[in-house]
Amino acid sequence: MRAGSFSTECGCRGLGIAIGFLVPPVLVPNIKDKAELAYHISIMFYIIAGVATLLFILVIIVFKEKPKHAPSRAQSLSYALASPDASYLSSIIRLFKNVNFVLLFISYGLNAGAFYALSTLLNRMVILHYPGEEVNAGRIGLTIIIAGMLGAVISGVWLDRTKTYKETTLVVYVMTVVGMVVYTLTLDLGYLWVVFITTGAVCFFITGYLAVGFEFAVELTYPESEGMSSGLLNMSAQIFGIIFTISQGQVIEDYGTVPGNIFLCVFLTLGAALTAFIRADLRRQKANKETPENKLQEEEESKSSEAPTTVSEQHL
Numbered sequence: 001m002r003a004g005s006f007s008t009e010c011g012c013r014g015l016g017i018a019i020g021f022l023v024p025p026v027l028v029p030n031i032k033d034k035a036e037l038a039y040h041i042s043i044m045f046y047i048i049a050g051v052a053t054l055l056f057i058l059v060i061i062v063f064k065e066k067p068k069h070a071p072s073r074a075q076s077l078s079y080a081l082a083s084p085d086a087s088y089l090s091s092i093i094r095l096f097k098n099v100n101f102v103l104l105f106i107s108y109g110l111n112a113g114a115f116y117a118l119s120t121l122l123n124r125m126v127i128l129h130y131p132g133e134e135v136n137a138g139r140i141g142l143t144i145i146i147a148g149m150l151g152a153v154i155s156g157v158w159l160d161r162t163k164t165y166k167e168t169t170l171v172v173y174v175m176t177v178v179g180m181v182v183y184t185l186t187l188d189l190g191y192l193w194v195v196f197i198t199t200g201a202v203c204f205f206i207t208g209y210l211a212v213g214f215e216f217a218v219e220l221t222y223p224e225s226e227g228m229s230s231g232l233l234n235m236s237a238q239i240f241g242i243i244f245t246i247s248q249g250q251v252i253e254d255y256g257t258v259p260g261n262i263f264l265c266v267f268l269t270l271g272a273a274l275t276a277f278i279r280a281d282l283r284r285q286k287a288n289k290e291t292p293e294n295k296l297q298e299e300e301e302s303k304s305s306e307a308p309t310t311v312s313e314q315h316l
Contacts (some may be wrong), residue, residue: 025138091228100220101229103278108213108233110271111176113240114264115206117248118199119144124249125257126195129188136192140199147200148207155208156215165216166280172212173272176205180268184261222283 027044031037095101119141126137151172159168179202186194217229244264252260 025135030134088228091224092232095221095224095229095232098221100278100281101217103274104213104217104220105232105236107173107271107274107278108210108217109236109240110267110274111173111206111209111213112233112237113242113244114180114268115203115210116237116241117244117264118202118206120245121249121252121260122199125187125252125260128252128257129190130192130195133192140196143196144199144203145207147204151204151206151208152211155212159212159215163282163285165212165219165282166278169209169212169216169278170272170275172205172209173268173275176202176209177265177268177272179205180261180265184258184265187257187261216278219282219284220278222287 024044027047028037028040031040096105122141122144123134123137126133126140130136155168155172159165162168179198183195183198183202186198214230214233217233218226221229244267248260248263251263
């Protein structure tokens with residue numbers, strides 16, 4: 001249930017993002033009085049600071065550095081193979097020598113960067129086509145996060161049952177591209193309920209990919225540290241997120257929302273093409289299959305195959 005638990009974590013993280021979309025438009029109304037606006041913003045920041053402080057205290061008290069027992073044989077072997085003298089730099093160098101991981105590093109960054117740009121500029125795009133719908137823009141943000149939570153959980157359960165990492169990653173990526181194209185073509189139709197549906201469909205797949213991508217990276221880079229591969233994927237997501245948000249925002253300002261969304265569609269298509277070239281080298285799955293029971297069975301089979309040969313030699 002490793003992939004399922006990780007996708008559940010992605011879904012819970014999405015819950016916090018959903019609250020972030022829904023609550024600020026309620027706490028900070030669209031008013032022209034700057035003094036009153038500053039007051040409402042300060043109240044929102046005090047609430048955020050209180051919640052963050054509470055979570056920080058809970059992390060210190062509740063969470064442990066690592067579990068008492070390794071959750072799987074592959075993880076146990078990873079602990080055993082880890083060298084105390086290994087450095088972060090050497091690990092990073094080994095990861096970037098892995099061609100499959102480099103392809104995933106780029107394609108993951110393109111996907112996550114598109115999601116960050118879309119969610120950041122969503123309010124701006126909605127208000128541009130539907131003036132005065134600030135509250136509904138927040139509700140659309142809530143919709144895409146809830147859809148993303150469902151996508152992350154469903155993709156994780158699917159991975160646990162099928163172990164089809166490459167196939168699942170590619171299908172989810174292609175569906176993300178299709179959803180983004182549909183969203184681009186329907187944003188300016190004048191029907192707000194259509195925007196709810198299309199943005200929800202896009203983020204169902206795009207957030208589902210985020211969970212699948214982390215698991216696929218762990219498979220491709222085993223026995224390297226999971227934290228290292230996940231950290232590099234997050235770095236890629238942040239880099240592309242900054243680039244895409246600034247670039248798409250400028251394109252929207254100069255040419256409109258349709259060219260801005262086409263900008264994302266092009267890079268998502270590139271990411272899907274790169275994903276198709278990733279080889280499904282599932283190293284962690286191979287390590288999990290090499291259990292002592294399997295080895296004992298192989299030894300017994302080899303002994304049984306050698307037994308008739310020994311008897312025949314004695315007979316001769």
